[in-house]
Amino acid sequence: MANSKMNDLHTFLTVAQEQSFTRAAARLGVTPSALSHSIRTLEERLGVRLLTRTTRNVSPTEAGERLMHAIGPLFEQITTEVEALGELRDKPRGTIRISCTDDQIELHLRPVLRDFLQNYPDITLEMYVDYGFTNVVEQRLDAGIRIGDEISKDMIAVRIGPDWRLITVGSPDYFKQHTKPNTPYDLVEHQCINICHRPAGAIYAWEFEQQGRIFNIKLNGQLVFNSTMHTLNAAVDGIGLAYVPEQLAAPYLADGRLQAVLTDYSPCFKGFHLYYPNRRQASPAFMAFVDAVRYRE
Numbered sequence: 001m002a003n004s005k006m007n008d009l010h011t012f013l014t015v016a017q018e019q020s021f022t023r024a025a026a027r028l029g030v031t032p033s034a035l036s037h038s039i040r041t042l043e044e045r046l047g048v049r050l051l052t053r054t055t056r057n058v059s060p061t062e063a064g065e066r067l068m069h070a071i072g073p074l075f076e077q078i079t080t081e082v083e084a085l086g087e088l089r090d091k092p093r094g095t096i097r098i099s100c101t102d103d104q105i106e107l108h109l110r111p112v113l114r115d116f117l118q119n120y121p122d123i124t125l126e127m128y129v130d131y132g133f134t135n136v137v138e139q140r141l142d143a144g145i146r147i148g149d150e151i152s153k154d155m156i157a158v159r160i161g162p163d164w165r166l167i168t169v170g171s172p173d174y175f176k177q178h179t180k181p182n183t184p185y186d187l188v189e190h191q192c193i194n195i196c197h198r199p200a201g202a203i204y205a206w207e208f209e210q211q212g213r214i215f216n217i218k219l220n221g222q223l224v225f226n227s228t229m230h231t232l233n234a235a236v237d238g239i240g241l242a243y244v245p246e247q248l249a250a251p252y253l254a255d256g257r258l259q260a261v262l263t264d265y266s267p268c269f270k271g272f273h274l275y276y277p278n279r280r281q282a283s284p285a286f287m288a289f290v291d292a293v294r295y296r297e
Contacts, residue, residue, distance in 0.1 A: 093122035191240035209267035
């Protein structure tokens with residue numbers, strides 16, 4: 001009887017998280033009708049409606065939301081502890097899911113990936129490129145990457161890179177056709193390659209610093225990406241000027257494919273950090289990953 005109640009609660013939690021009987025059934029390996037029966041049984045036993053069902057989706061009621069937030073962390077902790085016990089027998093194993101941007105992968109994760117995967121053949125890394133400041137807890141991800149001062153206080157943060165700065169770059173071909181800017185305000189006369197983190201969001205305003213004062217300039221251009229790597233490539237192709245991390249542009253500056261301007265106005269930012277929920281015990285696989293990417297001066 002106790003197992004049946006636990007199964008019903010797990011079934012409810014999965015349906016509430018997926019907001020779909022079909023997706024929850026696929027995740028649990030059962031039929032949607034079996035899930036629907038379990039939910040009805042649980043609701044009858046508790047005497048409250050837990051889910052609102054429509055022809056298009058399923059969403060928790062107020063009681064369902066309360067139950068979901070109460071039992072979700074408990075089931076997650078059970079899963080973590082069971083996986084941790086299994087990993088004590090062998091090498092660390094499991095899947096690690098990370099939210100990050102493509103330039104963070106290039107600068108901080110790519111350099112360690114080959115050795116890490118060779119050392120831990122039973123670990124799978126899933127990296128989801130996202131510039132939208134995803135909530136890693138809500139999306140059931142293991143960790144994310146952000147600048148140190150953008151991380152919530154209830155998260156554990158591990159530095160994975162040094163302090164860094166953004167610089168303005170363009171190709172030699174571009175500068176053959178356009179005069180180099182002397183101040184950030186001259187950029188309004190240039191073709192600037194912009195970043196927009198979300199489809200409905202605002203264009204990122206380029207940040208500059210002069211005598212300790214930070215100021216922003218919104219610039220126009222024909223090309224907008226949500227990926228720093230693509231803005232860099234467009235600058236290499238001579239399409240316009242890009243504002244990118246100096247480390248990312250360094251190889252292109254070294255071989256002459258890009259030239260930097262306005263470097264005296266480039267502000268410095270705190271290093272990127274891997275952040276994750278403050279759980280009592282992270283899995284050995286995850287902690288091996290944290291150790292691999294940790295910044296060592």
